[in-house]
Amino acid sequence: MTFFSRKNGVLHAEAVALSSIAARFGTPTYVYSRAALEAAYGEFRDALAAHPAGAGGLVCYAVKANSNLGILSLFARLGAGFDIVSGGELERVLAAGAEAGKVVFSGVGKTEAEMARALEVGIRCFNVESVPELDRLNAVAVRLGKKAPLSLRVNPNVDAKTHPYISTGLKQNKFGVAYEDALALYRRAASLPGIEVTGIDCHIGSQLLDASPFAEALDKVLALVDQLAAAGIRLHHIDLGGGLGIRYLDEAPPRVADYLTPLLQKLEGRGLQVILEPGRRLVGNAGLLLTKIEYLKPGEEKNFAIVDAAMNDLMRPALYDAYHDIVEVAPGNAAKASYSIVGPICESGDFLGHGRELAVVPGDLLAVMSAGAYGFSMSSNYNTRPRAAEVMVDGDQVHLVRRRETVAELFALESPLP
Numbered sequence: 001m002t003f004f005s006r007k008n009g010v011l012h013a014e015a016v017a018l019s020s021i022a023a024r025f026g027t028p029t030y031v032y033s034r035a036a037l038e039a040a041y042g043e044f045r046d047a048l049a050a051h052p053a054g055a056g057g058l059v060c061y062a063v064k065a066n067s068n069l070g071i072l073s074l075f076a077r078l079g080a081g082f083d084i085v086s087g088g089e090l091e092r093v094l095a096a097g098a099e100a101g102k103v104v105f106s107g108v109g110k111t112e113a114e115m116a117r118a119l120e121v122g123i124r125c126f127n128v129e130s131v132p133e134l135d136r137l138n139a140v141a142v143r144l145g146k147k148a149p150l151s152l153r154v155n156p157n158v159d160a161k162t163h164p165y166i167s168t169g170l171k172q173n174k175f176g177v178a179y180e181d182a183l184a185l186y187r188r189a190a191s192l193p194g195i196e197v198t199g200i201d202c203h204i205g206s207q208l209l210d211a212s213p214f215a216e217a218l219d220k221v222l223a224l225v226d227q228l229a230a231a232g233i234r235l236h237h238i239d240l241g242g243g244l245g246i247r248y249l250d251e252a253p254p255r256v257a258d259y260l261t262p263l264l265q266k267l268e269g270r271g272l273q274v275i276l277e278p279g280r281r282l283v284g285n286a287g288l289l290l291t292k293i294e295y296l297k298p299g300e301e302k303n304f305a306i307v308d309a310a311m312n313d314l315m316r317p318a319l320y321d322a323y324h325d326i327v328e329v330a331p332g333n334a335a336k337a338s339y340s341i342v343g344p345i346c347e348s349g350d351f352l353g354h355g356r357e358l359a360v361v362p363g364d365l366l367a368v369m370s371a372g373a374y375g376f377s378m379s380s381n382y383n384t385r386p387r388a389a390e391v392m393v394d395g396d397q398v399h400l401v402r403r404r405e406t407v408a409e410l411f412a413l414e415s416p417l418p
């Protein structure tokens with residue numbers, strides 16, 4: 001099923017014309033499809049349920065991909081857990097109705113305050129990424145009279161074959177503890193009074209289009225699980241991380257079941273609960289960024305379509321040279337021409353796409369597709385630009401899940417010198 005499709009030539013989100021969303025909420029606006037989110041979550045739930053090793057598995061949505069409360073509350077209602085990387089994300093998921101017992105806490109720089117709060121609310125597990133972090137977690141837990149549930153994030157030194165900025169499972173990356181050190185570290189963790197060893201974790205990168213690095217990483221992690229068992233350290237869960245890619249242009253990422261089933265087969269009979277941390281795959285193709293053309297600026301070398309969204313709204317093109325499809329919302333009568341789609345920000349890197357064939361005039365709407373993941377959540381107020389509104393379409397209904405910021409709000413926390 002397609003959740004963004006044309007009716008009489010006009011692009012719709014479910015049953016709602018994007019032109020009517022622009023008229024009602026203005027632009028730029030992020031538009032999410034509830035049905036698309038539910039379908040994406042359902043693929044993970046069903047793939048887990050289809051295999052005995054996946055029974056009781058937990059999908060912990062990686063909040064960083066899109067942390068809007070509308071999306072978090074939807075996933076919470078569907079039974080999801082959450083993978084968080086900050087105290088801020090913890091408060092968000094709690095505000096959205098998450099069960100603390102389904103929250104895992106990743107990230108290399110957890111502060112004492114973040115650890116204390118997470119212990120206080122009773123999260124499911126800390127994914128610990130270094131020796132000093134382990135010692136700090138132990139000290140905080142002892143001080144609070146608690147035991148911190150722990151898994152070590154192991155860096156399996158596997159090439160995820162993705163963009164170098166979003167590859168996380170190689171030795172040179174800052175993430176996780178070195179594979180060779182993990183056994184000694186688990187021994188140490190097991191001896192600490194404030195720590196309860198519960199699991200093992202591994203996340204090797206993002207936008208993976210090939211399932212083989214997941215299998216390679218799992219083989220290494222399972223070898224470690226066996227060594228741990230031999231050392232008397234029994235684990236309750238295994239967290240396979242996130243990272244499954246989506247289609248932006250013509251990529252062919254594996255179906256969720258095709259990526260997961262071989263991993264579950266490797267886990268059969270081990271009695272380990274499976275935790276997953278997908279982000280992009282759950283939300284990426286469930287959202288688009290709706291923007292309006294302000295000006296067309298023909299040039300000798302290039303034509304520019306200057307739109308009202310910019311790199312502050314969607315920084316993936318500027319940051320990774322990432323491709324997002326950009327399409328007309330309604331068919332135009334203008335002649336087709338090739339355009340660079342750029343924003344109003346004073347940076348040459350402020351572009352959303354280059355060399356796009358479009359038949360457009362000023363005032364036309366464009367949809368930047370596959371923008372549900374790492375879109376709004378990475379946006380900023382650069383150039384004192386209010387961040388975009390966000391809406392969730394549900395059938396023929398549209399819910400405003402984040403209103404547009406006002407300019408006054410952008411400097412409300414600042415003061416002129418007295």
Ligand SMILES: Cc1ncc(COP(=O)(O)O)c(C=O)c1O
Nearest residue numbers: 062106206242243277278279280
């Ligand atoms: C620890 C951890 N888990 C999960 C994710 C989610 O990744 P993705 O959005 O690629 O599924 C990330 C981001 O790469 C991460 O760092």
Ligand SMILES: N[C@@H](CCCC[NH3+])C(=O)O
Nearest residue numbers: 064166206207316373374
């Ligand atoms: N922000 C990145 C992904 C990073 C994943 C976070 N660990 C992107 O837009 O593709």
